[in-house]
Amino acid sequence: MKRVIYVLANAIALTCMTMSASLAQSAPHSNSLTPLQRQQLSRDLIPSSAQDFFKAGQTHLEQEIRLLTRPRSPLNEPLLTVHQDTQTQPQTKPERPVSSPHS
Numbered sequence: 001m002k003r004v005i006y007v008l009a010n011a012i013a014l015t016c017m018t019m020s021a022s023l024a025q026s027a028p029h030s031n032s033l034t035p036l037q038r039q040q041l042s043r044d045l046i047p048s049s050a051q052d053f054f055k056a057g058q059t060h061l062e063q064e065i066r067l068l069t070r071p072r073s074p075l076n077e078p079l080l081t082v083h084q085d086t087q088t089q090p091q092t093k094p095e096r097p098v099s100s101p102h103s
Contacts, residue, residue, distance in 0.1 A: 033041065
């Protein structure tokens with residue numbers, strides 16, 4: 001059992017070292033980047049405040065959609081509650097006598 005763990009640990013370490021060497025060779029050196037490439041790389045790595053704003057908005061919108069589309073149980077949550085003590089009667093306007101235009 002110890003032998004298997006030792007072999008696996010060595011295989012993982014060797015894989016990690018190979019991958020990091022490969023990435024180091026394929027990654028451009030910072031001296032070889034043009035100012036435009038540096039700007040694009042910086043923009044891609046560091047989110048701007050506008051990106052943060054729209055990401056927060058998207059998250060909020062998705063939460064609202066989940067809230068509105070979740071199933072409701074009519075027994076648990078009534079959509080409208082009417083309290084009898086706060087109801088008012090509609091007021092009727094007093095009728096005016098209709099006057100004729102020739103009077």
